[in-house]
Amino acid sequence: MKAVLMKAGLAALALAATCLAVPAAPAAASDNGLSIRPAMGWSSWSFVRRWPDETKMKAQADALVSSGLADKGYVYVNLDDFYQKCDSNGFMVDDYGRWAVDTAKFPSGIKALADYVHAKGLKFGFYVTPGIAKNAVTANKPIEGTSYHAQDIADTSQTHKNYNCKNMYRLKYSHPGAQAFINSWADQMASWGVDYLKIDGVDASTVADVEAWDKALRQTGRPINFALSNNLPIAQATTWKRLANSWRTQGDVECYCGSGPNGSGYPLTDWAHVVSRFNSAASWQQYAGPGGWNDYDSLQIGNGDQVGLTADQRRSHMTHWAMAASPLLLGTDLTALTSVDLAMLKNDRLIAVNQDGVAAQRVVNSGVNQVWRKREANGDYIVALYNTGTSGNSTVSVTWAQAGFTGPAAVTNLWSGASEGTVASSYSATLRPGETRLIRARPAAAATRYEAENATISQGAAESNHSGFSGTGFVNADNVTGSYVEFTVNAAEAGSRTVTIRYANGTSVNRPMSVAVNGAAVQTRDFPGTGDWDTWADATLTVSLNAGANTVRLTGTTANGGPNVDYLDLS
Numbered sequence: 001m002k003a004v005l006m007k008a009g010l011a012a013l014a015l016a017a018t019c020l021a022v023p024a025a026p027a028a029a030s031d032n033g034l035s036i037r038p039a040m041g042w043s044s045w046s047f048v049r050r051w052p053d054e055t056k057m058k059a060q061a062d063a064l065v066s067s068g069l070a071d072k073g074y075v076y077v078n079l080d081d082f083y084q085k086c087d088s089n090g091f092m093v094d095d096y097g098r099w100a101v102d103t104a105k106f107p108s109g110i111k112a113l114a115d116y117v118h119a120k121g122l123k124f125g126f127y128v129t130p131g132i133a134k135n136a137v138t139a140n141k142p143i144e145g146t147s148y149h150a151q152d153i154a155d156t157s158q159t160h161k162n163y164n165c166k167n168m169y170r171l172k173y174s175h176p177g178a179q180a181f182i183n184s185w186a187d188q189m190a191s192w193g194v195d196y197l198k199i200d201g202v203d204a205s206t207v208a209d210v211e212a213w214d215k216a217l218r219q220t221g222r223p224i225n226f227a228l229s230n231n232l233p234i235a236q237a238t239t240w241k242r243l244a245n246s247w248r249t250q251g252d253v254e255c256y257c258g259s260g261p262n263g264s265g266y267p268l269t270d271w272a273h274v275v276s277r278f279n280s281a282a283s284w285q286q287y288a289g290p291g292g293w294n295d296y297d298s299l300q301i302g303n304g305d306q307v308g309l310t311a312d313q314r315r316s317h318m319t320h321w322a323m324a325a326s327p328l329l330l331g332t333d334l335t336a337l338t339s340v341d342l343a344m345l346k347n348d349r350l351i352a353v354n355q356d357g358v359a360a361q362r363v364v365n366s367g368v369n370q371v372w373r374k375r376e377a378n379g380d381y382i383v384a385l386y387n388t389g390t391s392g393n394s395t396v397s398v399t400w401a402q403a404g405f406t407g408p409a410a411v412t413n414l415w416s417g418a419s420e421g422t423v424a425s426s427y428s429a430t431l432r433p434g435e436t437r438l439i440r441a442r443p444a445a446a447a448t449r450y451e452a453e454n455a456t457i458s459q460g461a462a463e464s465n466h467s468g469f470s471g472t473g474f475v476n477a478d479n480v481t482g483s484y485v486e487f488t489v490n491a492a493e494a495g496s497r498t499v500t501i502r503y504a505n506g507t508s509v510n511r512p513m514s515v516a517v518n519g520a521a522v523q524t525r526d527f528p529g530t531g532d533w534d535t536w537a538d539a540t541l542t543v544s545l546n547a548g549a550n551t552v553r554l555t556g557t558t559a560n561g562g563p564n565v566d567y568l569d570l571s
C-alpha cells in the first residue's frame, strides 16, 4: 500500500554532537540538494485513497492555503496512486510506454493541476512504482529519443510489486534503453512541474530501480524530492540515504479499517499503527539528517476523533513525528479541519522541533512509559515523555543525565508554551493513556566543549575505531599507570565549575583517574564500565578554576590506564 512521503534535503548543519549515540561515520546523504529539512504538506492516500481527481486535489490545495497551514510550511500537495487507468493487462500507457493518466479523473491533465498548485505558492508531488508496464511491452512502444523499444529493455520473466494495475515488468538495466526509458518518464514529470516523486514498492530487490530514478530525476535539471516507499529494509539504510531524500521505514500507518471499499474512509488509522512507529524510530534514528529523513508515514491529524485517535493520541502522534524529524505529510481531509486539530498542526513550537532536523533517541522504554530526547544545535534539549498505554494513568520520569546534560535547566512546556521554571535534575509527569508531555530544557549554563582528540596526550593516541564519539575521535590512553590526557580550558572568571567528562570503558573493571587542575591533584575519580566501547557515559565533577587558561589533567591510576575519553564539557 502506499502512503505518503516526504522530502529531504542535504546540507550539513553541524548537528552539534549530542551526548548519546552519534554514529561514528554518519552515512552520506543524497547530494541532490533537497530536503535540508523534513518535507511538510499533504498526500492524497489516507483520505482520498483510490479516488483522486482534479477537483478533489484542487480543493485540498485550496484548503492548505485558506487554513493557514501553507503559511506554516505545509506546502506539498502530493498526488498518490490511482491517477492512472488499468485494462485487463495492467496499466494503460502513452506513446512512449509510460503510464497514461486517467483523463476521466484528470481531464485537464497533470500539468494543469501542477500549474494550479504552483499558482497557490505550493509544490506538487507525484507517484510511480518500478518497472515498465506490460501494455508497453506488448505494443513494443518506442523509448522516447532513442531507437530502442520496450521489448529491448523488459525482463518479462519477472514482475515488480505494484498496488494498483500490477503487471509491471522488471527492467534490464544492462541495456542502455532502460535508463533512457526512466529518463523519458522523469523528463515528462519535470515538464509537468513535479516537485516531489514518491516511488512505491521499493525493497531490497529494487536498488537498481531506485538508482535509475535518482539518475533520471537529476538529469531533468528540475529539483525533485525523491521519496522511497514503503517498509524499506534497514539493512540497506545507507543505500536509501545515498539515493533518496526520505524512506518509509514501515508499512502504512493507515489501518484499512474504515467503512468504505478496501477499508477506506474513517477511521483512517488507530493507535497501534501510530505507536508501532516508536520502535521503528528507535532503530532508524541514526540515519536521519539533512538531506535524508526517516519517513514514519502520514500524519492523521485534522478531522478530530473520527480519524481513529483521541486528542491525546493525536498530540502524541504529532509529538513523535516532530521528535523523529519525520516528514509531516497530512493524510486527513483539509476541507473539514476541526479547530482543535488545526491548532495542533499550526503549533509553531512543535513545527520547530520537527524542523530542527535532529532525530531523537529513546532513553526510556519501560512498559507503557517512553522518553525520547534530542539536543538542538543551540544547546537546548527537547524531551518527550509518553504514556503509550490505552488504559490508566502512568507517571513517566527522566533525569537530566538521561536527557544528556547535568545541572538545572529552564523548562518550557512546548504544547502550551508555558514556562515551568527551573528544574534541578529530573522531570516527571503523570500522563493519561496516550498522552504526551513535550518540554524544552535549556541548561542554566551553556557548556563549552573541549574535544579530547585536540588535548595533550601522554602515552596514548587519538582514535576513532569505536562509534558514538563527538568530534573526530576520542583518546585511548595506554594501558599503563600514568598515561594521561590534559585539557587546557578557559574560564572567564575564577571560581567553581561543573566539568562533564564523557568516557567509555568497555571492560567491567573500574578505570580510576586522578584529576589535577593546574598541576595540583584535586581528586581521584571512578570510571566504571559502560558496557562496551561504543557506549559513552558522562562523569561530572566540580573543579575550582582560575580566570583565564587552566589545565585539567586526567591520569590513569592503575595498570589499565584510564577509560577512552571523548570530551570535557565546561559549564
Ligand code: GCU
Pocket: 466, 476, 477, 479, 533, 560, 561, 562, 563, 564
Ligand atoms: C580495546 C579498545 C580500546 C581501549 C582498550 C583499553 O583495545 O578497542 O579502545 O582503549 O581496549 O582496554 O583501554
